[in-house]
Amino acid sequence: MKTSRQKFIEKFSYETESEYTIEELSKMDDYELFDTYMKWNGIIGYTSDILEVLKQISGKDIIK
Numbered sequence: 001m002k003t004s005r006q007k008f009i010e011k012f013s014y015e016t017e018s019e020y021t022i023e024e025l026s027k028m029d030d031y032e033l034f035d036t037y038m039k040w041n042g043i044i045g046y047t048s049d050i051l052e053v054l055k056q057i058s059g060k061d062i063i064k
Contacts, residue, residue: 009033016040030063 002010009025019040025033035047043050054062 005030012037012040034063 006026009022013020013022013025020036025036028036031047031051034051038044038047038050051061051063
């Protein structure tokens with residue numbers, strides 16, 4: 001059974017029309033994968049800020 005991470009990677013690779021291969025995305029750590037996703041969607045330079053807000057709201061690190 002595929003993990004949610006694996007499903008996300010496959011979907012993201014498909015959406016980017018394989019600009020990023022499944023193999024490339026699979027090698028990324030969680031932060032790098034999230035940052036790449038944010039950049040692909042035009043949100044550049046806010047990854048750390050967004051993760052910090054999520055940490056403050058939830059009380060836990062979402063991505064380390």
